[in-house]
């Protein structure tokens with residue numbers, strides 16, 4: 083009898099996932115999976131449903147149909163919290179806390195990778211020297227970098243990145259790509275939405291093209 087190699091379920095598997103607003107379809111049904119070490123680039127024009135898809139995956143919106151499995155198990159709030167880190171359009175920072183206080187606060191909420199410190203993450207994203215700056219005094223790009231520092235600290239293996247390049251200069255775009263590369267090298271995975279204006283990170287990448295749902 084031929085020997086069979088047990089296959090690992092993918093980090094994320096999506097089956098027949100669809101979402102509608104007021105009975106108007108936004109996307110789906112979608113079927114795709116994302117393995118550890120892989121990036122999925124979610125492309126589509128304005129209004130195609132990219133943000134909505136990421137919000138459904140993050141558990142912020144409820145799908146109309148279909149299933150989302152993490153490592154072969156249907157998701158629960160607990161598995162989502164342990165597995166997913168979501169970087170949305172808005173920076174999700176506390177305006178009246180300093181940059182470092184924001185990271186300390188978010189690490190308290192979401193935990194952090196043991197090998198990383200908030201101060202180290204500030205340096206990684208190019209914000210060294212801004213530790214004591216209030217979040218509301220940071221520029222849009224600096225706020226995005228602070229959100230990236232939070233992501234860098236997160237222990238979650240699956241990143242959901244909604245337009246991570248927005249507001250960033252060229253160096254910031256390269257920073258995002260380096261971060262995604264590192265996350266994948268460490269056995270993680272990433273979903274990245276983009277209008278397609280920027281080069282994909284140089285990693286094992288597949289494409290999911292969203293069009294308007296019928």
Ligand SMILES: Nc1ncnc2c1ncn2[C@@H]1O[C@H](COP(=O)(O)OP(=O)(O)OP(=O)(O)O)[C@@H](O)[C@H]1O
Pocket residue numbers: 103108126127128129130131132133134135277
């Ligand atoms: N809060 C909301 N209430 C009602 N409709 C919404 C809401 N948010 C988004 N939509 C609609 O859902 C559809 C998908 O929007 P979504 O933000 O997911 O698109 P997107 O692909 O991320 O667009 P963009 O590239 O412009 O960010 C659009 O038609 C949009 O008008």
